[in-house]
Amino acid sequence: MDSKALQYIKKLGPLIGLILLFIIISVMNDSFLEFSNLRNLLRQVSINAIIAFGMTFVILTGGIDLSVGSILALSSAVMANLIVTGTDPVLAIVLAAGAGLVLGGINGLVITYGRVAPFIATLATMTIYRGATLVFTDGNPISGLTQDPLFHGFGQGDIAGLPVPAITMFLAFIALWFVLSRTSLGRKTYAVGGSEKVSYIAGIKIDRVKIFVYALTGMLCGIAGAIITSRLNSAQPTAGAGYELDAIAAVVLGGTSLAGGRGHIVGTLIGALIIGTLNNGLNILDVSSFYQQVVKGIVILLAVLADRKKA
Amino acid sequence: MKKLLLLLAMAVMVIGLVAGCGKSADNGGDKKSGTIGFSVSTLNNPFFVTMKEGVEAQAKALGLKVKIVDAQNDPAKQANDISDLLESGVSVLIINPVDSAAISTSVEAANAKNIPVITVDRSADKGKVVAHIASDNVKGGEMAAQLIVEKVGKAAKVAEIEGIPGASATRERGQGFHNVADKDLTVVAKQSADFDRTKGLNVATNILQANPDVQAIFAHNDEMALGAIQAAKSAGKTIFIVGFDGTADADKAVKDGTLAATIAQQPDQMGKIAIDTAQKVIKGEAVEAKIPVDLKVVKK
Numbered sequence: 001m002d003s004k005a006l007q008y009i010k011k012l013g014p015l016i017g018l019i020l021l022f023i024i025i026s027v028m029n030d031s032f033l034e035f036s037n038l039r040n041l042l043r044q045v046s047i048n049a050i051i052a053f054g055m056t057f058v059i060l061t062g063g064i065d066l067s068v069g070s071i072l073a074l075s076s077a078v079m080a081n082l083i084v085t086g087t088d089p090v091l092a093i094v095l096a097a098g099a100g101l102v103l104g105g106i107n108g109l110v111i112t113y114g115r116v117a118p119f120i121a122t123l124a125t126m127t128i129y130r131g132a133t134l135v136f137t138d139g140n141p142i143s144g145l146t147q148d149p150l151f152h153g154f155g156q157g158d159i160a161g162l163p164v165p166a167i168t169m170f171l172a173f174i175a176l177w178f179v180l181s182r183t184s185l186g187r188k189t190y191a192v193g194g195s196e197k198v199s200y201i202a203g204i205k206i207d208r209v210k211i212f213v214y215a216l217t218g219m220l221c222g223i224a225g226a227i228i229t230s231r232l233n234s235a236q237p238t239a240g241a242g243y244e245l246d247a248i249a250a251v252v253l254g255g256t257s258l259a260g261g262r263g264h265i266v267g268t269l270i271g272a273l274i275i276g277t278l279n280n281g282l283n284i285l286d287v288s289s290f291y292q293q294v295v296k297g298i299v300i301l302l303a304v305l306a307d308r309k310k311a
Numbered sequence: 312m313k314k315l316l317l318l319l320a321m322a323v324m325v326i327g328l329v330a331g332c333g334k335s336a337d338n339g340g341d342k343k344s345g346t347i348g349f350s351v352s353t354l355n356n357p358f359f360v361t362m363k364e365g366v367e368a369q370a371k372a373l374g375l376k377v378k379i380v381d382a383q384n385d386p387a388k389q390a391n392d393i394s395d396l397l398e399s400g401v402s403v404l405i406i407n408p409v410d411s412a413a414i415s416t417s418v419e420a421a422n423a424k425n426i427p428v429i430t431v432d433r434s435a436d437k438g439k440v441v442a443h444i445a446s447d448n449v450k451g452g453e454m455a456a457q458l459i460v461e462k463v464g465k466a467a468k469v470a471e472i473e474g475i476p477g478a479s480a481t482r483e484r485g486q487g488f489h490n491v492a493d494k495d496l497t498v499v500a501k502q503s504a505d506f507d508r509t510k511g512l513n514v515a516t517n518i519l520q521a522n523p524d525v526q527a528i529f530a531h532n533d534e535m536a537l538g539a540i541q542a543a544k545s546a547g548k549t550i551f552i553v554g555f556d557g558t559a560d561a562d563k564a565v566k567d568g569t570l571a572a573t574i575a576q577q578p579d580q581m582g583k584i585a586i587d588t589a590q591k592v593i594k595g596e597a598v599e600a601k602i603p604v605d606l607k608v609v610k611k
Binding site (some may be wrong): 029031034036037040041044047127137141143146156228231232233234238240241242243279280283284286288289 | 385
């Protein structure tokens with residue numbers, strides 16, 4: 001079997017899982033497959049998916065980013081503060097993405113120039129950014145934002161029947177899919193994760209690739225933060241706590257290897273859909289929330305076991 | 312590859328199993344009216360677990376079906392949970408918000424679908440709510456002050472340890488306390504300790520240092536009261552300390568005799584009243600916009 005065909009089959013596993021999930025849940029409750037619920041599902045998936053797209057790049061280089069939830073919270077707080085002090089909401093959304101980019105870039109700099117392992121570096125910045133968010137907001141949510149329809153639409157609106165966050169998610173997916181599979185930057189991302197030594201010999205500027213993936217993830221967290229801020233019409237200092245785990249889970253469920261160099265963003269989208277479908281479906285089926293966590297954990301564990309088998 | 316598929320199939324089966332065993336066979340008919348949705352802020356806190364149990368018990372007693380979702384203290388998850396409940400076709404929504412500001416968009420979403428909303432314990436900043444059910448904090452503050460008047464005496468020197476400045480619980484409990492204390496007690500100190508036990512210890516230590524003749528302390532919650540107990544112990548003083556909430560730790564401290572009393576909230580009553588109110592709303596009966604839940608004094 002040539003490598004391309006093999007790659008397709010690897011992608012197929014998660015997809016089959018997702019389809020089976022759909023079938024089982026819709027057999028057990030007919031309201032699951034209703035169009036309005038599928039829209040609802042896409043809206044819910046989008047935040048985790050957008051973060052997980054960035055996480056895919058990071059994990060492909062063999063790294064990890066634990067600070068995503070904290071970046072989301074801090075950029076959300078910055079954005080809400082800008083809006084409250086009279087900045088144009090659309091500009092504030094762009095600035096939130098910019099704030100995320102800078103915070104992610106700092107992660108990249110610490111990891112490359114500081115020579116700190118990604119797990120430790122982002123564990124530290126996770127705490128620092130969260131603390132900064134609490135300092136910045138004084139621990140209180142920032143509310144009473146704006147009535148601007150463009151701002152509300154970003155998290156709550158629909159265009160042509162599709163939720164705006166889902167459209168943002170698909171646009172990000174297409175752009176990042178292109179970067180990963182059709183540009184030299186994408187190839188370098190795989191190369192760095194495959195073998196840093198070989199990449200170095202091949203003349204790849206490893207540090208630049210790494211700073212890029214962390215900055216990209218930061219920016220995506222900023223965008224996800226803007227969606228949450230719009231959706232809740234307020235910035236929460238505790239927003240995004242634990243989101244790193246959902247993002248990593250989506251990446252792993254999608255078949256990307258935590259060792260780096262192997263996997264794809266298509267799988268991540270499916271992984272995020274599996275997690276979102278579990279959350280939504282188990283709620284619709286009225287499964288106790290305690291069982292829900294057990295089920296999610298088991299699914300992630302099985303996916304990791306499957307990843308081991310392939311390696 | 313086969314193993315991978317096998318694992319995935321197993322994963323799906325586990326879900327089917329869990330979903331299946333928890334539920335009776337009526338899943339297909341969820342769109343029928345009469346189901347109540349209950350979104351609880353967290354089940355990682357005994358207070359809200361007791362509230363959930365109150366909801367379940369009363370729903371069972373009245374023969375009502377209730378769907379419960381747990382936001383795990385994440386306002387974004389709560390927004391998702393509530394949209395799931397709205398999709399699955401509930402007739403009334405009972406919400407115990409994680410955050411009063413963040414819940415507004417979800418309440419508005421329910422309003423848009425004409426699903427009546429009842430809030431419990433914490434209110435919603437915006438959106439239309441048919442009833443809000445919460446402890447009568449003002450009355451609780453009054454009860455604390457009266458207890459001190461009764462047990463320690465009129466014009467006793469008392470210190471007040473406040474909760475997070477501006478929080479509704481802080482304002483209301485403080486207001487109730489001062490309704491009585493301003494007439495019948497001498498409030499010699501008043502400081503905030505953010506509902507936190509460690510801060511309660513520090514603040515109480517400072518107060519006792521500055522006012523060695525304090526006879527009683529009223530703390531806006533049990534955590535701060537438990538901190539104040541430690542402070543009194545270190546200072547070698549016997550002080551009449553009253554807390555608020557009725558947590559398990561506080562109950563134990565009351566039994567041990569270290570805490571004089573706690574003004575206990577009754578989360579199970581909140582849950583019960585929420586279901587009673589939901590039933591009235593389903594039947595189309597009128598309900599009060601604000602429903603206070605009684606507090607009780609727990610003392611030895």
